[in-house]
Amino acid sequence: MASRRFVRRSCTFSSPGTVEENLTFPIAFRVYEGRAPENVRTDELFSSLGKSGDFLERRVSVLSGGEGQLVGFVRALLLDPDVLLLDEPTAHLDLDTARRVEAVVREWVEGNERAVLWTSHDMAQVDRVRRGARIELREGP
Numbered sequence: 844m845a846s847r848r849f850v851r852r853s854c855t856f857s858s859p860g861t862v863e864e865n866l867t868f869p870i871a872f873r874v875y876e877g878r879a880p881e882n883v884r885t886d887e888l889f890s891s892l893g894k895s896g897d898f899l900e901r902r903v904s905v906l907s908g909g910e911g912q913l914v915g916f917v918r919a920l921l922l923d924p925d926v927l928l929l930d931e932p933t934a935h936l937d938l939d940t941a942r943r944v945e946a947v948v949r950e951w952v953e954g955n956e957r958a959v960l961w962t963s964h965d966m967a968q969v970d971r972v973r974r975g976a977r978i979e980l981r982e983g984p
Contacts, residue, residue: 846924862906863899866918888917892943909935916944920951927951929961933968945972 858864866885889898892913903911912935919927927948933941945968952959952974963969969977 846922846926859904860902861899862901862903862914865903865914866899866921885917885921888920888947889913891947892917893940907935909937909940912936913940913944916947920947925957927957927959929959931963932961933963933965941968948972 858868863885885899886896889896894910894913898910901910903914906914912932916929916932929948932948933944936944948959948961949972951957959972961969961972
């Protein structure tokens with residue numbers, strides 16, 4: 844069965860501690876045994892998203908909504924799922940950081956047997972990131 848991770852529009856933190864503590868929390872579950880995130884990979888991901896190394900030491904209570912979104916996004920990638928479900932992953936981000944997220948997702952998918960389901964209200968973004976089918980809902984339920 845394919846592993847999958849869901850990244851919400853608003854991140855829920857595992858503890859009131861630091862970004863690093865929130866990234867490593869899921870590893871405590873048996874299902875992720877042996878998948879401890881590599882510090883190098885974590886640093887690379889945050890760097891590619893425009894965040895410096897000291898970002899890991901920041902307390903989650905002082906993060907903006909967009910920074911919290913990035914933590915949830917990186918946490919999902921570190922668990923190396925086969926399928927990534929993204930619910931408006933750039934909703935709280937500035938354009939530059941949103942483009943960085945798009946690039947990270949493209950790199951994560953390319954050359955691997957992985958899939959992404961990306962929901963967005965930004966049709967220009969959908970056109971930039973789409974590599975397969977596009978499902979458009981004109982009106983909600």
